[in-house]
Amino acid sequence: MMTEKNWLEKMNLSHPLVIAGPCSAETEEQVLKIAKDLAKTDATVFRAGVWKPRTRPGNFEGIGALALPWLQRVKKETGLLTAVEVANANHVKLALEHDIDILWIGARTTVNPFAVQEIADALQNTDKIVLVKNPINPDLELWIGAIERIQKANIKNVGAIHRGFSTYQKTKYRNNPNWQIAIDFKNRLPEVPLINDPSHICGNREGILGVSQMALDLQFDGLMIETHFDPDNAWSDAKQQITPKRLQEITEELKIRKSNFEKETARKKLEVLRNDINEIDTALIQMLANRMKISKQIGEAKKDKNVAILQPDRWKELLEERIQKGKDFGLSPDFMGKIYKTIHQESIKIQEDIINE
Numbered sequence: 282m283m284t285e286k287n288w289l290e291k292m293n294l295s296h297p298l299v300i301a302g303p304c305s306a307e308t309e310e311q312v313l314k315i316a317k318d319l320a321k322t323d324a325t326v327f328r329a330g331v332w333k334p335r336t337r338p339g340n341f342e343g344i345g346a347l348a349l350p351w352l353q354r355v356k357k358e359t360g361l362l363t364a365v366e367v368a369n370a371n372h373v374k375l376a377l378e379h380d381i382d383i384l385w386i387g388a389r390t391t392v393n394p395f396a397v398q399e400i401a402d403a404l405q406n407t408d409k410i411v412l413v414k415n416p417i418n419p420d421l422e423l424w425i426g427a428i429e430r431i432q433k434a435n436i437k438n439v440g441a442i443h444r445g446f447s448t449y450q451k452t453k454y455r456n457n458p459n460w461q462i463a464i465d466f467k468n469r470l471p472e473v474p475l476i477n478d479p480s481h482i483c484g485n486r487e488g489i490l491g492v493s494q495m496a497l498d499l500q501f502d503g504l505m506i507e508t509h510f511d512p513d514n515a516w517s518d519a520k521q522q523i524t525p526k527r528l529q530e531i532t533e534e535l536k537i538r539k540s541n542f543e544k545e546t547a548r549k550k551l552e553v554l555r556n557d558i559n560e561i562d563t564a565l566i567q568m569l570a571n572r573m574k575i576s577k578q579i580g581e582a583k584k585d586k587n588v589a590i591l592q593p594d595r596w597k598e599l600l601e602e603r604i605q606k607g608k609d610f611g612l613s614p615d616f617m618g619k620i621y622k623t624i625h626q627e628s629i630k631i632q633e634d635i636i637n638e
């Protein structure tokens with residue numbers, strides 16, 4: 282049965298939920314100053330990372346449990362709810378001991394069912410709000426699986442955060458939004474409030490307004506935006522943080538659209554699909570360029586050993602194999618043949634240029 286959006290509805294907000302605050306808690310003064318500025322904005326929840334998952338060692342890894350009393354002060358002095366990231370049972374224990382209101386599971390944790398289960402067990406029966414960020418890889422099942430683990434631990438107040446997905450290719454995003462996954466998420470779990478995190482999607486300040494607007498247009502229930510009074514000097518994610526003042530400008534500028542204006546929905550749907558196509562094409566072009574680079578290296582090797590460019594057996598085998606692979610994915614043999622002949626021709630041309638250098 283449909284459960285209503287309990288925890289979010291209870292907040293009784295007249296606008297989408299805004300969660301804001303620094304990537305990391307740095308000092309007690311920093312935390313309180315940001316929180317006091319945020320108390321004057323549309324933000325309802327104050328976020329701050331206390332344990333920071335960093336890609337490589339040697340960066341600031343968070344203040345740790347020492348920062349939890351600072352968050353208690355935030356709540357007492359500003360009335361903002363507080364939120365931290367938890368990645369293991371010990372984090373959960375400490376966060377609960379300090380009466381943190383919202384615990385979120387980070388993208389690097391959601392990928393690991395062992396870790397998620399450990400957190401779910403530690404949270405068993407809690408009334409706290411638990412938000413689950415999407416895993417770093419574009420895997421809807423893994424995201425939903427993590428939410429199910431939390432729900433199975435008899436936790437009612439659950440939500441999700443869409444923070445985009447890692448790709449090897451460089452794009453204009455730090456993490457590709459892959460909007461279609463968020464739309465599929467909403468279809469699969471309509472009762473789970475979905476919050477967008479434009480900060481980690483963009484990785485810069487400039488994109489935040491646009492991504493936030495897109496999220497609202499897709500009927501997300503809220504936004505989580507990293508905020509710092511001195512973004513340039515933040516100890517982590519400096520490039521993407523914005524000031525509380527800028528946050529307020531953004532929330533004022535955002536248009537909250539009606540949920541059922543058919544034409545608008547259709548237009549947005551088209552925009553999402555086009556966005557997806559653009560992202561796929563960028564990846565395709567980068568892949569083609571990488572493939573041609575390898576052809577060049579093969580050309581060099583052939584030149585070195587005085588070997589002929591065209592190796593008919595290899596080409597015949599490759600073409601057949603690719604056509605078969607295409608068929609497995611529902612692509613016609615005619616289409617695959619044309620594409621691969623064009624790619625092969627370009628590859629031969631590149632190798633010819635090298636041999637005749």
Ligand code: PEP
Nearest residue numbers: 304330387388389444481
């Ligand atoms: C964060 O919110 O600061 C964070 C580490 O996010 P993510 O897990 O999405 O990378």
Ligand code: MN
Nearest residue numbers: 304507517518
């Ligand atoms: Mn961050």
